[in-house]
Amino acid sequence: MKHWWKLLSAILILYSLVAGMLIPLRSGIVSDKSDMALKTAASQHLNLKFYNARFKKENAEKITARLRIDSSRAICADNIKITSEKELDIEFNLAGLELKKLESPFPFVEIGSKENGYVFSSVYLSKDSSESGNSYKTCPAEFIQPSQKISFPFLNILEESIRNLFFHVPMWFGMMFLLLLSVIFSIKQLGKADSLKNDTKAKSFAAIGVLYGILGVVTGALWAKHTWGAYWSWDVKQNTSAVALLIYLAYFVLRSSFEDADKRARISAAYNIFAFATLIPLLYIIPRMVDSLHPGAEGNPAFSSYDLDSSLRLVFYPAVIGWILFGVWMANLAIRVENIWIRKMETL
């Protein structure tokens, strides 16, 4: 099987499509932050709206809700009412709770059941000086084991669009890989100038790499519109990747301006090396130095371990490999067609 890697690329992309679209999102709280505020007084209510949840009235007693104080203690809810399939009304008695004694001013509420897993959200506590009623009671609370079912994390602004991770980010990984191949062939071309074979390869890999880059920018802009609020927010990474693409577009303009094939091969190979050299500061150094809306801006422009959940990795890495191989496949087709064309022109 000479073509195993083409099959592999198709299988990996198909896998990323199927698994990336079908693995469910965890449940999450979609209420505003203002709904998450509690006072240290009796009968405090949390009215919470959930995403991907289905509460049933007959299972009401199985649902637990507690406000965690430290690793072994929590304040259990006095009353949990299911107001609708996706809404809960939770009542806490927090009278007499001293904020200064808490480990964190934003303790977590843990809501859920043993079977279906838990949802976490931090709560904003504020002091209430009026002292009335019984003071709060703690209940023992074991640490919660994460759910064993494979599911993607629920992030408030992203919601289901977290799945774009498997289609937007592999474009950039693929672009980088293809442009690296392109520059390698450009160097080879400079070393062995009597044949145009390496020049064709460099050109085709650059073309597919730039296609991936443009797809990355367009898909990124679409994603940004519905998460950051605008197609173009002048984010560092958006700007630098646009500049990088313009530099590579100039590579093709440069190529088309030569009549003589040998001259074109030599000069565009030299230009390609400089173009690739500018990619490194543009995509790897500047984004690390400036604040960005992109995740991982605090040092690593890729993903910190917090951003990339293990269930996401399960789909993300196969998608990256699949799209890289698919790009090499597309470039391969272009190279073969181009070579036939060159041979034809030489015989004429």
Next chain:
Amino acid sequence: MKFIINLLVIAIFTAFGNLLKAQSASTKSDFFDSTGKIYVVVAVLVVVFIGILIMMFSIERRLSKIEKEDGDI
């Protein structure tokens, strides 16, 4: 052949335009933000697919030139 392709392209674009018009300005972003923003993922997949189509068209154009040189097969 070219005429048919042109016709198809126009048909697709008018259909798409009507679709957008149907969910006019105020509801368009509501549509994308509904059901947990899953339609953003759909839009991204459509864009990636269009990218692959562009690639196929450009390879096809080269192939047609070669076929023409071979003397219309």
